[in-house]
Amino acid sequence: MSALAAAETLIDVRDVRKSYGAVHALGGVDFQLRSGEVVGLVGHNGAGKSTLMNVLSGAVQRTAGSFRYGGDDIEIWSAGRAQSGGLRCIFQELSLCANLSAAENTRIIHRQVRGFGWRSRARGLIVKSLDEIFPGHGIDPDVKISELSIGSRQMVEIARAFTETDIAVRCVILDEPTSSLGHQATEQLLAYIRKAASTGVACILITHRLNEIMAVCDRAVVMVDGKIVAERPTKGLSRSNLVEMMGSIEATRDHSQGQNSRVFGERQIDHAGVDPADRPIQAAAGEIIGFAGLDGHGQRERLRAIFTAIEKSGKIRAAYVAGDRGLEGVFGLWSVADNLTIRSLDALQKYGFVSSTGAKDLAEKWSAMLKVKAPSIDTPILALSGGNQQKVLFARALASDAGVIFLDDPMRGVDVGTKQEVYRLIRSEAERGRTFVWYTTEMEELINCDRLYVFREGRAVEEIDGADIDHGRILEASFGGANG
Secondary structure: OOHHHHOOEEEEEEEEEEEEOOEEEEEEEEEEEEOOOEEEEEOOOOOOHHHHHHHHHOOOOOOEEEEEEOOEEOOOOOHHHHHHOOEEEEOOOOOOOOOOEHHHHHHHHOOOOOOOOHHHHHHHHHHHHHHHHOOOOOOOOOOEHHHOOHHHHHHHHHHHHOOOOOOOOOEEEEEOOOOOOOHHHHHHHHHHHHHHHHOOOEEEEEOOOHHHHHHHOOEEEEEEOOEEEEEEEOOOOOHHHHHHHHOOOOOOOOHHHOHHHOOOOOEEEEEOOOOOOOOOEEEEOOOEEEEEOOOOOOHHHHHHHHHHHHHHHOOOOEEEEOOOHHHHHOOOOOEHHHHHHHHHHHHHEEOOEEOHHHHHHHHHHHHHHOOOOOOOOOOEHHHOOHHHHHHHHHHHHHHOOOOEEEEEOOOOOOOHHHHHHHHHHHHHHHHOOOEEEEEOOOHHHHHHOOEEEEEEOOEEEEEEEHHHOOHHHHHHHHOOOOOO
16 A cells, blocks of 8 residues: 555545535535645636635635544634644735735744744744745845745745744645746746655645646546536546546647748837847737746846837837736726726727727627636626636737737636637737737747747847747757857
């Protein structure tokens, strides 16, 4: 018998249900997790993954069903009780207090750290965890979270979850933990998850990046419409098997049908670099260009700089899809329709007034095209799953009159099936003459681009044509290889 098979069952839930009025977020879930096991949880947006994790972490109370943790029957399970039981959760929407430092945020979950010298002890906890998980992270634990990049904030959130005082970490739930991380940090985290599992720490990994499931998980669990519909050990499981379990068919870009068979229009973008080592960024009407390279090497800064330059010129209309929807994307108190149409108010005006009928029609059209899962377009946007909120932001840009659309890692938390729909939509809009500038931390998305610019140390150091896009070549340029 393997060590994993002999391990104790840490979490055991049966027929767990969660309802919000008439909406059934969980429809009877059975789920078990053993100590030292890594389980990958996958499914489309709105499948119930985050709701199940909220129940397990004590963030929300189940409507019905039984819950056992560490062999004990649990009647009322709260976030505080989960914390004292060694269960931590890394939420998709970061939960750090932006006005506090990493050290101060660590103190929040460790009430034992108090009295004279508490700040030094809290700093020691988070630095130790950051160093173990993300060697070479370069994060100052005393800097306010608001001053860190989204990738650094994600690293702090992850590292904080693994910090220990007198309470040992027994289980960590990771909801899209790599959505803001670059390639190197992602690899470091995946390696650490396996290391933690070898010491008996159980992990639940929610991710739309299927290669991560295959790399570190012992078992893959698929959710659809609030229920678990399939589960299999990952040993011997192929990526295509996993996609089939999810009920989706992944498409790949045929470059022979791409750039060489299309004629681009006049140049829309010609943005000079900061010095001769920094390549100028150029893009024609109808072209999709990508920004690649390790996260934090100047891609976002260049993306914003080009967007600002176009906006100031006034010659071309531009739209920007933010990757950090919480801080830069959604208007939290507004409905789906209001969030989607805010960029199109000028076009919706008639005799100086915004046409409510036109706004409604526009919102319904693009919500349907992006398959936004919501009771109606009047639903508050914060009632939607993270992936569906991202779809609304994407729809906002596509519904506008923008000729150039900037994508700042827009597929964070979006499921595999929806990604393929969005890829086709981008290609269709490009064929109509729209230009896309697309920064992504996901290697697999780069094949959708006509050209790539690879960034290193704040500069665009290499340009790669679509037919030549290759994982190895990108990494070589990212790390300063022969072509760098």
